[in-house]
Structures are given as C-alpha cells and as structure tokens.
Amino acid sequence: MRGLGSARILVRTIATKKPQTPLAIAFDIDGVLKQGSVVLPEAVRTLKMLEGDNPWQTKVPYLFITNSGGKEESKRALDLSDDFKQKIVPEQVIQAHTVMQSLVSLYADKPVLMIGGPDLPPGGSRYGFNQVYTAFDLHAYAPASFPYADPNPEQQDAVRHADFSKIQFEAIFVFHDSREWGRDIQYCLDILRSDQGVFGTMITNEELRKRRKIPIYFSHGDLLWGNNFALPRLGQGAFRTALEAVYKRVTDGDEMNAITFGKPEQMTYEYANELLQMLLNRASNGNDVHVAPENIWMIGDNPASDIMGANNFGWSSALVRTGVYRDVEGPPAHKPTLIADNVEEAIMKIMRNTWS
C-alpha cells in the first residue's frame, strides 16, 4: 500500500497549493506592444509578467494575433523574440494570412493571383499553394497592361514567366497590403471580369451575373492601422473599399464574391482559441487544463477589429489607449470589458480581477 500512500501525499501537496483560475491572453501588436518599429517599454515588462514575474508567480499562456503579415511565422517569431526579450515560438504567432492556410485544400494546385506585399508574398508555396502568380508576373507578361510604371527591375528574379493566355485563375488572394493600388486594382478587375479566369479576356456584365464568380480572399479587412506616424494609416480594408467601388462602377452595380480573414472574423478567433488551449496544456505539462472563454482576453487598440472579434467570440477584451482608439472620438463602437492606458495596466487589472 506504500505506493498508494505516497500518491495520496502528492495529491494533498498539490491540493494545498491553491490553483489559480487559468487565464490566456491574445495580443494585438501594432498600437499595443509596438508603435510602428518602436517597441513600447511596458511591452517588455508585460511579457515578463506573463512568464511568471507577477505577485502570484503564475505563468499565463499568450499569443499574438496581428492583421499584419508579409513574413513567415517563424521569421516573425524571431523578430518578436528580439523585440520583447522573450523566446517566442512560431505557434504563438497568428498573422492575417496564417489562417488562409485553410484554403490549401481548395487551391493547392490551382492557379491563384496573389496581391500585396513588397515582393513575392511569403507563405505562398510554403503554405502549400503551388501555382501562385503575382502582379509582377502579369506586368512582365504584358507591360502595356499597366503602362504607368515599368516592371520593377528589383523584382526580375522573383518574376515567374508564363503564357497567361493558357492559365485559368481560380481565385485572387490579397495576402498583404497592396503597395501599388492602381496596378493591383487593375489586375484584380481583369481577373474578376475575365472569361474563366484568363488574363486579357473579358465577358459582358450580363454574362458575369450568370456565371459562378471568381472569389477574392482578403487576409484582413482593417480600414486603418497605427504606426509611429501621428495619424492612423490606410489598411487593406481601404484597398478593398476602393476595389469594390470601381468593380461596382464597371459592372453596373455587381458585387464581388469576397471572403475576409483576420480580425474580427470568427475563423481567426477559432484558430487562436485552439492554439491558446494547446499552449495552456503544454504549459501544464500535458495536463488537460481548460480555460473558460471569459478568461481568454484579447488586448487591442482597435474597437472595430480586436474588440469586436473578441466580443463576438465570447472572449473578454481590453482596449488600450496607445494606438488607433482615441478618447476624443467618444465611447468605442464595440464596448470592451475594460479600458486601460496601456498594455501593462491592462494585464495588471486582469490578473488582479481574476486572482485576488
């Protein structure tokens, strides 16, 4: 019976250490932990608190959900580790296009036009999309299709030369912010109005309404984002608004077949919810510990994205004053569980409210 006895002692020892209610945190990055390239000093202290440097000496699993992108998750994790002086692993990084991996089953071997980013958007073939073309490829194939700029010589190595009269695009992926709205709106329209996805062809508006539309996927829908400039900047949502308006005009009132990922879309929160649960179990040495949705907190600066998404998903939310949201604009359109001056104050309030 000795074995059972020591097991009892072990159980009693664990039971006497009062377990804290499990918490989990999802951070937005821009306007919360960083302003543009500037790391906020309180961000470093905040992550230390989550790593256990807090009055309760309790670790809290966390991850980052950002509507930005343009880098592989592993590269982003290294950059964030550098920024915040903590080891961040790729599983803690959800970029807008991370969740677009769910499209691989539909488009793995189908031609897709990828829009956005400074060069060949990351993740294309790594996510498992094997027939990715970009605006640079179309421009190189037909320079007159966008006569206001020469094809960029720096992109020559990345250009994929193809006979686009023989390629049928099945979808458009807006992976990241467009750097060249005029060109990218032009090419999106070209493909959306084409005859079966072939660049350089076009069907009538009447025909367009009858056929199955070529879908366009946006990695996120943020109208604005914050960096270290004094005022918010235009985001992918602004590009989409412009594209939609032109599409509507040239098609006499037709609507695009558009699907959006990123915050505040539910798919992104589902993905994050599963990851946080996994990180919590990993931190509990594989023990099946469950975190209640109201104890998962989204910390963000954008009511229309971070806060709205969290509220819709049943998480709690904290709005900080270091980014897009300004008090002068009045109460936020989507009410957070709490408002704090910065991320450190938010986390301190959350820990105190939950554990004291």
Ligand SMILES: [Mg+2]
């Ligand atoms: Mg933000």
